[in-house]
Amino acid sequence: MELNPSAATPLYVQLKLRLQQQIEEGIYTVGERLPSERELAEMYHVSRMTARQALQLLQQSGHVYTQVGKGTYVSRPKIEHELRRLTSFTEDMHNRGLQASSRVLKAEVRLADEETARRLELSPGDEIVLLSRIRMADGEPIAIEHAHLNHRRCRNILNNHDFSRESLYQVLHDQYNIRLVWASQEIEARMPDEEERRLLKLSARTPVLGLVRVTYDERNQPVEFVRSSYHGERYRLRVALYHQEVVS
């Protein structure tokens, strides 16, 4: 029942997690009203503002919804919770219960062409890192992925890593302290070119899902520009869309 005021995690986060756990355990069921903000404050010996912050986190994560004058209620569980997240290929396959592996096609420093420069907001001729990989699930080729990075942000990244095993996102985070926050993604259906057909072992009439993604850090600076082609019959992309904020 008690929260730990001297712990490193804030009280409102502790309370959020506690309530989330109780919802997941069925102590509070779908549609049921949670204790009011004032009751929670009393139960857990915190101020009402702290209880309120916990409930706001729960609301943001989709576990509860509030009704003015009535109370806070448990939402129906969200399916596919992980859709919210920007995931790596490895995570994505893991979520699907498949074993991810990769083969590196190219890993080199080169000069940015016009499109890469535009997407990464560089000048043509600036140095970039190109990492091309075939992505496989349970040994079957699923996608070809060409990732372009601003070389200035990740010097020597190709020297110390084996990207047939390591995650690019993980390395960017751990070694270069680059946190990827959001991505803009364009998706199209098209017929594959000769190389794609060969590498993905596509039959004559199988299209590919073409993705172009630019990933940004917390300052909205482009970090990564990826062009990838997914096997039309073996891959289905899943995303979540949200209706945004009341304000503005």
Next chain:
Amino acid sequence: MELNPSAATPLYVQLKLRLQQQIEEGIYTVGERLPSERELAEMYHVSRMTARQALQLLQQSGHVYTQVGKGTYVSRPKIEHELRRLTSFTEDMHNRGLQASSRVLKAEVRLADEETARRLELSPGDEIVLLSRIRMADGEPIAIEHAHLNHRRCRNILNNHDFSRESLYQVLHDQYNIRLVWASQEIEARMPDEEERRLLKLSARTPVLGLVRVTYDERNQPVEFVRSSYHGERYRLRVALYHQEVVS
């Protein structure tokens, strides 16, 4: 300079909008530090908590980012801000500078088949509304869209509306008080069937972008199940992905 304490919009929203406007006007430029929370509180005669809430809104909308011990800084403007949002076809086309129009293929009440029942969390045989439309941009067919709704949530919706002109989302909101909050979307590349080829005027080797979307209201109850096929050469989907909250 002054905020209006007696206005209907809360002070922190007023302040958020004020700051946002100043950022957009270039009064605060990219990378520049905003006044501190305490300074804002003094400048606008509000408490620090109120100023803080305004800054949190600005952060959530991607206009600023904070650094502990340093301050709050203006982010680089986000391109394609509208990606965040769950948009209707009409809005989508409008954003692309195209004129949207529709032709209704079917509009009827029928019994749910197995998949529709599963997606809308109904029992097979429950009544649903089926609305099938061809979507056009500047007169050219872009997509075929089959929308399925739980008939219980929107009785008589087909009697009073002309969905070749009206927006389904608008009607659900205005007349049935249904607010669509988020959607789970599956995307695939595939070859069209005979009907799709005919209706979308596809050449022999043009694939389609197949979408399956389930849209949920604030209680996470499924409202709409849509199956649509987009012309592979005339349409490119754009979405934004986010890396989710620090807290679990």
Next chain:
DNA sequence: TAGTGGTCTAGACCACTGT
């Protein structure tokens, strides 16, 4: 050392919901 954002408290008034 001074200033920053992050957390937390203990109050207050408001509009809205149900009985």
Next chain:
DNA sequence: CAGTGGTCTAGACCACTAG
């Protein structure tokens, strides 16, 4: 009417950052 969430105040202490 009593209870609810939404807003707002005026303080406080903390860990972190910079000069």
